[in-house]
Amino acid sequence: MKHRKRGGLLAIVLILAGCVFLLNQIGVLAGSWASYLVPLALVGAGYFALNSGRTLLGLAVGGLGALLLLGKLASGLIVVLIAAALIGYGLSLLKKKRSA
Incomplete structure (x- = not known):
């Protein structure tokens, strides 16, 4: 039962991350320095999770932060492709969750 709840949460996090990528790409999320805070905070949280022994959580959170930071630094086409994926x-x- 818990696996299904985590799958739904993961799905929502992925959708939100993709939406953040797209909104940033079209200029809705403005702010030159403030837009780097969330990705850097996620990378930091992932680092602390890795140090506390939570490897999977650390890799997931840090990886999401790295993807968001990559979205800030990469070209537009890559960001749109990552967001769509x-x-x-x-x-x-x-x-899959609804059909199960």
Whole structure:
């Protein structure tokens, strides 16, 4: 039962991350320095999770932060492709959860 709850949460996190990528790409999320705070905070949280022995959580949170930071630094096409992949995968997770 807990596995299904985590799958739904993961799906929502992936969809939100994809939406953040897209909103940033089209300029809705403005602010030059403030937009780097969330990715850096996620990378920091992942680092602390890794140090506390929570390897999977640390890799997931730190990896998401790294992807968001990469989105800030990479070209527009890469960001759109990553966003589409995250949204698509998140939607597929939700679809599988509802059919199960």
